[in-house]
Amino acid sequence: MTEKVYLENPYLRQLDCRIVDKKYMNNKYYIKTNKTIFYPNLAGGQPGDKGTINGVKVIDTYEDGSDIVHVVEENIHSDRVKLSIDWDNRFDYMQQHSGQHLLSAVFYKLFNGETIGFYIGKEYVYIDINIAQITEKDIEKIEQFANKIIFSNFPIKSYIVEEDQVDKLPVRRDPAANSNIRIVEIDGFDFTPCCGTHLRSTGEIGLIKIRKVEPYKGNIRVEFVCGGRALKDYTWKSKYIKKISNLLSTKDREVYDRVEKLYAQKERLEQANRQLKEELNKYRSEELLKESQLVKGINFVINKFSDIEFEDMQNMISYLNSTDNTISIFGIEDNKTGRFIISRSNNLNINMKNILKTIMEKMNIKGGGSPQTVQGGCPKGEVDSILKAFYEEIINQF
Numbered sequence: 256m257t258e259k260v261y262l263e264n265p266y267l268r269q270l271d272c273r274i275v276d277k278k279y280m281n282n283k284y285y286i287k288t289n290k291t292i293f294y295p296n297l298a299g300g301q302p303g304d305k306g307t308i309n310g311v312k313v314i315d316t317y318e319d320g321s322d323i324v325h326v327v328e329e330n331i332h333s334d335r336v337k338l339s340i341d342w343d344n345r346f347d348y349m350q351q352h353s354g355q356h357l358l359s360a361v362f363y364k365l366f367n368g369e370t371i372g373f374y375i376g377k378e379y380v381y382i383d384i385n386i387a388q389i390t391e392k393d394i395e396k397i398e399q400f401a402n403k404i405i406f407s408n409f410p411i412k413s414y415i416v417e418e419d420q421v422d423k424l425p426v427r428r429d430p431a432a433n434s435n436i437r438i439v440e441i442d443g444f445d446f447t448p449c450c451g452t453h454l455r456s457t458g459e460i461g462l463i464k465i466r467k468v469e470p471y472k473g474n475i476r477v478e479f480v481c482g483g484r485a486l487k488d489y490t491w492k493s494k495y496i497k498k499i500s501n502l503l504s505t506k507d508r509e510v511y512d513r514v515e516k517l518y519a520q521k522e523r524l525e526q527a528n529r530q531l532k533e534e535l536n537k538y539r540s541e542e543l544l545k546e547s548q549l550v551k552g553i554n555f556v557i558n559k560f561s562d563i564e565f566e567d568m569q570n571m572i573s574y575l576n577s578t579d580n581t582i583s584i585f586g587i588e589d590n591k592t593g594r595f596i597i598s599r600s601n602n603l604n605i606n607m608k609n610i611l612k613t614i615m616e617k618m619n620i621k622g623g624g625s626p627q628t629v630q631g632g633c634p635k636g637e638v639d640s641i642l643k644a645f646y647e648e649i650i651n652q653f
Contacts, residue, residue, distance in 0.1 A: 256321040258290035261304075262413070262437065265349060265452035267292050270338045274331070276322075283314075286325045292338050294345075294452055295323050300373045301352055301451045306340035309333065345452065347483055351380045353411060353454045354401075354463050354481030358382065360445035361401045362477075363427055366393065370428075371474065379466065381478045389475055394468055401463045408458035409442035413449075421448075464488060536567055540574040544581070551653045553603070554581040557646060559638055561587065565594055572598045572628065584645050586638040593638040595620075597645050598628035610648050618644060 260270060269292075276287040286308065295318045296303030303316045308331055315326040355373060362368040362384050372383030416424070416436050430436045430448035439449040441457060454460060461482035468477050480488050499514070500507045540556075547554040556575055560568065568585045575583045581600040586593060597607055611622055611629040620641060622631015633641050 257287060257323040259323065260290050261292050261294050261452055262450070265345070266455075268340055268342050268345075272336060272338060274334050274336060277331075279330075282328070284327050284330055286327065286331065287319075287322050288325070288336065288338070291323045291325070292340055293323060293325060294348075299450045300375065301348055302375055304340045304348075305344045306338065308338055309336045348375060349452050349454050350460055350482030351375050351480075351484065352451045353457070354460045354479070355380060355382060356439060356445060356447055356449070356453070357404060357441060357457060357460065358397070358401050358463055358465075358477070358479060359384075360427060360441065360447075361397050361404075362386075364444075365397060365400065372476075378484070379478050379480055380484075381476050383471055383474050383476050385474050387473060387475075388470070389468060394465055398463065398465050404441070404444065405457045405460045405463065408456050409444065410456050411439065411441050411453050413437055413439045413453060461485065532567065533570065536570040537574055539567075540571045543571070544575065544578065547581070550650065552580060553653070554578070555584065555646065555649075556581060557584045557642060559586045559588065559642065561589075563587070565596070568596050572596060576600050576627070582649060584642050584649075586642050588635060588638045590635070592635050593633045593641070594630070595622070595633065595638065595641055595645070596628065596630040601627075605649065605652050610645065610652070613648055614641070614644050 260267060270290065272288040272290045274286055275289050278285045293304045293306060293313065293316045294301065295316045298318055304313075306313050308325060308327060311327050311329045311331055313325050313327055317324050317326075352375065355370075355375075359370040359373075359382055362370065362382075366386060366389070368384040368386040370382045371385050372381075374381055414437070416438055418430075418433050418436065421430060421436055421438075424438065424446045426438070426446045426448060428447065432448070436448055437450055438446055439451070439453050440446050459482075462485040463479060463481050464485040466478045466480060466488065468475055470476075496507050496510055500510050503510065503513050503517075505513045543556045543558055544554065547556045549555075565587055568587060572583050572585065575581050576598055577600070579600055579602045582603070582605075583596075583598050585597070586595040588594075597611070599605055599607060606626045607629045608624055608626050611624065611631070614620065615622070618633070618641060619637070620631050620633040622629055624630055
């Protein structure tokens with residue numbers, strides 16, 4: 256059985272111990288020691304510690320019954336070893352985990368919301384709360400309450416109780432174990448069964464910042480950061496707001512109002528631009544129709560463009576299709592590739608999809624569509640020959 260020193264003293268960064276078992280499998284060494292300060296990966300949802308054994312990097316840690324296994328890629332020849340953990344990584348996880356207990360407790364105290372999911376990621380932490388929806392005002396209330404407890408610097412302590420003693424404590428959730436139940440207590444405010452590493456006091460959490468709340472499977476998912484992560488989150492946001500305020504020549508507190516006005520202006524300009532493009536495309540279509548080739552009673556509108564968007568060709572197609580006895584054969588080419596769109600007016604009975612299939616068997620093109628309209632892509636420089644192939648194949652259908 257490995258003595259789990261990290262539970263007794265999560266602040267211990269180095270530890271002398273003894274290797275009691277070592278196995279070599281899959282090009283890795285699996286090491287058990289008589290005691291350890293390494294927290295096993297994802298035990299109770301908390302990521303494992305980073306660190307070294309005698310300077311050799313530990314790549315993974317996990318529970319094996321009552322033992323902790325340390326995985327390394329290099330052999331360690333001495334039985335007596337020194338364990339060293341990455342303290343910044345450990346302290347970060349302690350801040351996030353203790354912060355999670357506190358935030359979950361506040362949700363429970365204020366809104367009777369129970370935490371049904373918990374995850375610590377590399378950048379953010381989230382909890383799933385069994386509340387269908389919550390207002391922004393309530394989230395602000397929760398955040399303010401949680402941070403007041405942090406600023407009050409309440410002690411956080413852990414201790415072992417037996418099953419008959421759990422009933423005497425106002426635990427937030429039932430323990431998974433039946434004996435030697437470890438309780439993490441925030442000074443009479445919260446009692447939670449937990450096997451993770453935690454801080455000595457709420458003050459060390461530093462700050463809790465809720466980043467976003469969104470619906471998730473009938474509940475809400477709350478994404479947040481604590482301590483050092485909250486500082487990093489504030490730092491990059493403050494930096495961006497400063498850059499945006501300088502760009503817009505406005506005060507940082509007025510950035511949102513300024514952006515909102517600019518966005519409204521953009522929407523109006525885009526709407527006006529769409530209307531102008533529709534009028535322009537209608538004019539282009541009318542001009543192209545005047546220059547169309549009348550073959551077997553059909554107006555063939557054939558053109559290769561270079562100065563418009565593919566969407567503009569689609570818009571012109573829609574207009575031309577409302578004109579009887581018209582077939583449009585359009586292509587466009589840029590520096591890298593070519594594209595085409597072929598369509599017919601509503602009154603014609605010709606299957607463009609079958610024609611596309613025939614041409615695909617002969618030429619290097621890809622595409623798809625409907626019996627009325629097909630479109631696709633082709634190599635650069637082949638648009639002209641493809642448009643010609645469509646024209647000839649369509650002529651053969653009459």
